[in-house]
Amino acid sequence: MAQSDVDVDVVVVGAGFAGMYLLHELRKTGFSHRVLEAGDDVGGTWYWNRYPGARCDIATTDYQYSWDPELHEQWQWSEKHAAQPEILRYAQFVAKKHDLYSGIEFNTRVDGAQWNEVAKRWSIHTSTGETITCQHYVMATGCLSVPKEPDIAGTEKFTGNVYVTGRWPHEGVDFTGKRVAVIGTGSSGIQSIPHIAEQAKELVIFQRTPNFSMPAFNGPAPQDRVERLAADRVAYQHEARYSGTGVPLEDSTVSALSVTQEEAFAMLEKAWQKGELLSLGNTFMDSAINRKANDVVAEFMRMKVRSVVKDPEVAELLSPYKHGYGTKRPCMDTGYFETFNKSHVRLVDLNASPIRSITETGIDFGKESMEFDAIVYATGFDAMTGAIVNANITGKNGVTLKNKWEHGPLTYLGLTSVGFPNLYMITGPGSPSVLSNMMVSIEQHVDWIRDTLVYMREQGFETIEPTPLAEEGWRVHCTDCADITIFQEANSWYMGANVPGKPRVMFPYIGGVGRYRMACEEVVNKGFLGFELASSTKKQCNDGLVREVQPDVDMVLDFISTLNLPAMETMTPTEARAFSEASSAMRPSGPEVGEISDGVLPGADGELQYRLYRPATPGPHPIAVYFHGGGWVFGSHTSDDPLCRDLCAQSNTLIVSVNYRHAPEAPFPAAAEDGFAALKWVHANAGALGGIADHIAVAGWSAGGNVAAVTAQMSRDNGGPQISGQLLLCPVTDGSQQHASHKENGERFILTKSLMEWFWNHYATPEQRKSPQASPLLAASLAGLPPTMLVTCQFDPLRDEGNAYARALMQAGVKVEHVEARGHIHTSITMVDMLPSGAPHRREMARALRGFFS
Numbered sequence: 001m002a003q004s005d006v007d008v009d010v011v012v013v014g015a016g017f018a019g020m021y022l023l024h025e026l027r028k029t030g031f032s033h034r035v036l037e038a039g040d041d042v043g044g045t046w047y048w049n050r051y052p053g054a055r056c057d058i059a060t061t062d063y064q065y066s067w068d069p070e071l072h073e074q075w076q077w078s079e080k081h082a083a084q085p086e087i088l089r090y091a092q093f094v095a096k097k098h099d100l101y102s103g104i105e106f107n108t109r110v111d112g113a114q115w116n117e118v119a120k121r122w123s124i125h126t127s128t129g130e131t132i133t134c135q136h137y138v139m140a141t142g143c144l145s146v147p148k149e150p151d152i153a154g155t156e157k158f159t160g161n162v163y164v165t166g167r168w169p170h171e172g173v174d175f176t177g178k179r180v181a182v183i184g185t186g187s188s189g190i191q192s193i194p195h196i197a198e199q200a201k202e203l204v205i206f207q208r209t210p211n212f213s214m215p216a217f218n219g220p221a222p223q224d225r226v227e228r229l230a231a232d233r234v235a236y237q238h239e240a241r242y243s244g245t246g247v248p249l250e251d252s253t254v255s256a257l258s259v260t261q262e263e264a265f266a267m268l269e270k271a272w273q274k275g276e277l278l279s280l281g282n283t284f285m286d287s288a289i290n291r292k293a294n295d296v297v298a299e300f301m302r303m304k305v306r307s308v309v310k311d312p313e314v315a316e317l318l319s320p321y322k323h324g325y326g327t328k329r330p331c332m333d334t335g336y337f338e339t340f341n342k343s344h345v346r347l348v349d350l351n352a353s354p355i356r357s358i359t360e361t362g363i364d365f366g367k368e369s370m371e372f373d374a375i376v377y378a379t380g381f382d383a384m385t386g387a388i389v390n391a392n393i394t395g396k397n398g399v400t401l402k403n404k405w406e407h408g409p410l411t412y413l414g415l416t417s418v419g420f421p422n423l424y425m426i427t428g429p430g431s432p433s434v435l436s437n438m439m440v441s442i443e444q445h446v447d448w449i450r451d452t453l454v455y456m457r458e459q460g461f462e463t464i465e466p467t468p469l470a471e472e473g474w475r476v477h478c479t480d481c482a483d484i485t486i487f488q489e490a491n492s493w494y495m496g497a498n499v500p501g502k503p504r505v506m507f508p509y510i511g512g513v514g515r516y517r518m519a520c521e522e523v524v525n526k527g528f529l530g531f532e533l534a535s536s537t538k539k540q541c542n543d544g545l546v547r548e549v550q551p552d553v554d555m556v557l558d559f560i561s562t563l564n565l566p567a568m569e570t571m572t573p574t575e576a577r578a579f580s581e582a583s584s585a586m587r588p589s590g591p592e593v594g595e596i597s598d599g600v601l602p603g604a605d606g607e608l609q610y611r612l613y614r615p616a617t618p619g620p621h622p623i624a625v626y627f628h629g630g631g632w633v634f635g636s637h638t639s640d641d642p643l644c645r646d647l648c649a650q651s652n653t654l655i656v657s658v659n660y661r662h663a664p665e666a667p668f669p670a671a672a673e674d675g676f677a678a679l680k681w682v683h684a685n686a687g688a689l690g691g692i693a694d695h696i697a698v699a700g701w702s703a704g705g706n707v708a709a710v711t712a713q714m715s716r717d718n719g720g721p722q723i724s725g726q727l728l729l730c731p732v733t734d735g736s737q738q739h740a741s742h743k744e745n746g747e748r749f750i751l752t753k754s755l756m757e758w759f760w761n762h763y764a765t766p767e768q769r770k771s772p773q774a775s776p777l778l779a780a781s782l783a784g785l786p787p788t789m790l791v792t793c794q795f796d797p798l799r800d801e802g803n804a805y806a807r808a809l810m811q812a813g814v815k816v817e818h819v820e821a822r823g824h825i826h827t828s829i830t831m832v833d834m835l836p837s838g839a840p841h842r843r844e845m846a847r848a849l850r851g852f853f854s
């Protein structure tokens with residue numbers, strides 16, 4: 001361990017809004033500390049980014065500290081979106097008011113830090129030659145603080161003036177009469193270009209990717225927000241903290257695909273006129289998760305560009321097509337697109353005319369060479385991880401954070417990382433950070449760190465470190481969140497795609513500010529779930545995962561819990577049927593298929609209705625006889641419509657969905673017998689239906705999965721018809737209900753243990769449940785059954801009996817594909833177009849169904 005000059009409880013790197021607030025809290029709670037800052041003043045991002053036009057894209061009503069209530073009286077913002085000088089002045093005002101300057105060492109960089117496992121302390125080496133040891137090390141280094149290294153040939157050759165937006169000269173720059181090149185059209189480029197154009201004699205903008213931008217319509221702070229704040233500031237802040245983005249906004253419940261383009265544009269125009277970045281993105285519930293829905297917003301934005309830019313070719317070049325709206329940070333501008341109507345401003349499309357090299361006097365691009373007096377690099381940042389990994393942090397066993405994160409950042413909650421005890425990152429990767437109002441996220445992290453430090457001190461713990469299980473679980477959860485969005489399609493800095501060689505993963509947590517905060521709170525309330533806290537004499541470790549349910553499923557569960565719906569098992573069957581039909585009426589319809597027709601077929605005791613879904617391709621097609629869910633009590637041949645459409649369209653299979661008889665009017669074995677009767681009829685009439693008689697499978701979900709499995713056994717035991725496969729989604733297989741998942745998943749996940757009991761009680765007596773025609777798992781033998789695709793869901797009470805059926809089939813020599821859908825519940829995979837996380841499993845089901853016939 002290096003010779004220590006001084007030892008403190010906490011070292012903080014950075015004196016932006018995060019470091020400043022943390023300093024205040026460390027003083028308040030009595031931790032000795034050092035705060036180190038590379039710049040010569042407070043402000044962080046707002047200290048460095050002094051380019052002309054630099055402005056925050058979150059309104060001042062929201063982008064301000066909440067921890068000092070007096071500030072709201074003492075500081076008045078002049079505009080809706082504050083410009084950089086005003087935000088810097090605000091930071092300075094707070095620093096003066098709270099005497100923070102005396103606690104910060106400016107012009108001090110951190111060269112490296114090592115964890116000492118024996119001493120349980122960090123050694124921090126500074127640019128001033130000092131070594132400081134500390135118990136806790138906090139990176140308050142900001143998300144956009146390290147400008148991207150120039151990755152353009154010849155940058156070093158240019159002899160004119162070079163400016164980088166993120167390192168703008170404090171004295172400003174006068175471009176009057178100059179020939180200026182700007183490279184980059186992200187937020188920094190888009191904000192600075194109109195200002196540079198005001199002065200420059202000639203301005204050429206080199207654009208690689210056009211960006212979505214809306215006018216800030218700057219002016220006074222939004223009246224509705226001002227009024228809400230005045231009425232109840234605390235309630236407003238609470239709402240912000242539990243919102244999706246850290247700004248109180250009503251969540252949209254409208255799909256962009258459920259309205260006409262005219263209606264959609266009218267809604268977007270309203271949001272546009274507000275001049276609030278988040279309002280526009282929040283107009284529709286599905287623009288972040290559905291490309292077609294996103295296209296509606298994207299086209300609206302392109303229409304706006306066309307309405308401003310006079311030259312249609314230039315307008316087209318300025319219109320983004322390759323990435324969805326919001327998947328790269330959209331910008332807020334003042335007069336950006338208008339700038340391209342000026343005669344001395346030119347746009348160069350780097351896709352058509354790439355830069356060959358920067359030269360001594362200018363830029364060679366495409367077939368041209370141009371001379372410039374100044375080049376402005378607005379080329380972005382090594383975002384989110386740059387400042388952390390470049391700070392040379394070495395944790396346990398000599399492992400550096402840079403090495404550990406080679407393939408992407410690994411954190412627990414975006415705050416901590418395995419192998420790096422007592423290291424904290426404020427707004428680190430894996431937390432909402434840049435996808436949120438940073439002020440809200442900063443304050444949350446500072447509060448979390450402060451409270452954790454106080455807890456450790458009170459409890460006598462020396463170290464805190466996440467467990468590998470918790471960290472991996474968080475990585476999976478972050479990936480699950482990203483997977484349901486379309487963000488990963490874009491080459492954005494959110495994905496590390498702007499820096500050559502950077503791993504391509506989603507860096508920020510995209511599950512939402514409020515949901516993230518609740519996860520952090522849950523971790524603490526469960527005894528620091530997923531952390532090990534230790535001292536020389538004791539240890540506390542409640543290992544586990546904080547989020548396992550798929551994020552979209554979780555949202556649906558939360559939404560349902562707010563509705564206070566009556567439990568179905570308290571209803572009569574008639575009421576439950578009406579309730580189920582009413583709920584189904586509200587869901588998306590599912591994909592188009594070639595044809596849908598209804599008919600009747602002979603059941604075991606009278607006619608049964610069926611619905612036929614025909615693929616759009618020329619027939620004849622293989623057939624799946626499908627049995628719907630609904631606990632044998634409710635549902636019909638049309639009740640699983642979206643799922644049947646999806647299976648039909650994706651598997652190119654004709655689906656015949658059968659309305660078998662329901663309990664209690666027609667109890668066991670009516671459903672089973674109807675299932676078998678329907679199979680026989682479909683087989684006999686396959687040709688007339690447009691299907692292939694020797695290409696028939698059975699399929700079903702839940703109780704329908706039970707009917708399908710029983711039908712497969714009955715056809716095996718009664719001399720046919722021969723079937724090619726069985727597709728069973730969350731099937732009921734065992735009436736004993738003795739499996740652990742009934743208890744484990746019995747309460748929270750829509751299908752409850754008591755509802756399942758209610759179903760069974762209507763369908764079959766305890767004695768009848770022992771029959772394999774009620775409980776297919778209890779069959780004497782499962783040998784000779786057709787190839788099977790069986791899907792079980794992690795949080796389904798029926799999970800274990802489904803798993804048991806898959807295992808028993810395999811043991812009996814049946815070819816089984818068994819998918820255990822992680823994070824899913826009994827109903828989620830059927831929720832077509834509502835829950836994107838179910839889509840991959842439906843694709844697998846469709847592939848398996850097709851495979852039965854090949």
Ligand code: NA7
Pocket residue numbers: 144151152165183184185186187188189190206207208209329350378379380381491493498
């Ligand atoms: P951004 O958003 O990363 O923008 C950088 C821009 O520079 C973007 O248009 C890039 O094109 C372009 N760029 C980067 N490298 C090159 C090279 N080598 N050649 C040509 N063009 C290049 O950074 P900003 O500073 O504008 O904004 C960062 C955030 O600050 C912003 O999102 C707000 O949250 C505030 P690309 O898109 O990569 O093709």
